[in-house]
Amino acid sequence: MNDSSATRNRINEVFDRIEHAANRSGRTRKDITVVAVGKTHPVEDFFPVIEAGIRHFGESRIQEAEDKIPQLSERDIIWHMIGHLQRNKAKNAIRLFRQLHSLDSKRLARRLQKLLAREGESDFSAFIQVNTSGEESKYGIDPDQLVPMMDLIEEECPQLGVNGLMTMAPLTEDETKIRKTFSALRELTGKIDTTHYASIDLHNLSMGMTNDYEIAIEEGATHVRIGRALFGERLSR
Numbered sequence: 563m564n565d566s567s568a569t570r571n572r573i574n575e576v577f578d579r580i581e582h583a584a585n586r587s588g589r590t591r592k593d594i595t596v597v598a599v600g601k602t603h604p605v606e607d608f609f610p611v612i613e614a615g616i617r618h619f620g621e622s623r624i625q626e627a628e629d630k631i632p633q634l635s636e637r638d639i640i641w642h643m644i645g646h647l648q649r650n651k652a653k654n655a656i657r658l659f660r661q662l663h664s665l666d667s668k669r670l671a672r673r674l675q676k677l678l679a680r681e682g683e684s685d686f687s688a689f690i691q692v693n694t695s696g697e698e699s700k701y702g703i704d705p706d707q708l709v710p711m712m713d714l715i716e717e718e719c720p721q722l723g724v725n726g727l728m729t730m731a732p733l734t735e736d737e738t739k740i741r742k743t744f745s746a747l748r749e750l751t752g753k754i755d756t757t758h759y760a761s762i763d764l765h766n767l768s769m770g771m772t773n774d775y776e777i778a779i780e781e782g783a784t785h786v787r788i789g790r791a792l793f794g795e796r797l798s799r
């Protein structure tokens with residue numbers, strides 16, 4: 563279990579850095595949603611983070627989420643699925659999470675639509691994950707597939723709300739490359755006229771993790787997904 567005063571210090575430092583990065587992009591800390599990523603950590607480690615005022619938490623594996631989320635059901639938490647979602651786990655995801663950051667295929671969109679239509683009313687919404695780094699190994703659709711994906715969602719997936727885009731920076735020390743990955747996502751939203759899409763809003767940008775969240779905020783991130791900087795190093799699975 564984490565020492566909670568150490569956690570408190572880590573959180574204060576992250577809040578500080580977010581504040582400064584937000585100011586550099588003409589915003590304040592309130593404009594940035596911190597999604598705290600507690601993957602591998604037991605639920606005890608969440609308490610100091612919740613007490614610091616964080617309400618949004620992210621998990622990347624369904625099995626782990628199924629174990630932990632019910633244990634924290636008394637807390638007022640909004641859960642985000644941030645990892646790649648297999649279609650055969652889509653049903654579990656809808657039950658557990660409010661937001662999906664990794665909508666990365668038309669097949670997954672269709673599956674989610676089917677399930678959401680069955681459920682009727684739902685708060686579930688998604689970020690479309692776009693591969694703006696050009697790295698082969700990354701999930702996410704190619705930037706030129708974004709409009710076709712939006713068209714499909716608009717025409718066939720009326721229950722599936724889209725509230726923004728998500729990307730991941732390449733694993734590199736090269737700040738220029740990282741920044742380009744983020745600015746490319748922002749620029750993509752500027753190129754698309756969303757006025758004729760009823761269920762699609764591209765105003766939110768989910769980008770930035772422990773190593774690069776300040777750069778992401780400078781480039782317009784509205785949601786940062788931060789694990790290690792808040793929880794400390796991950797425990798082995």
Ligand SMILES: *Cc1c(COP(=O)(O)O)cnc(C)c1O
Nearest residue numbers: 599622644771772787788789790
């Ligand atoms: C693990 C993970 C994060 C958080 O990573 P840190 O480097 O610990 O901040 C963010 N986004 C996704 C998709 C992840 O899988």
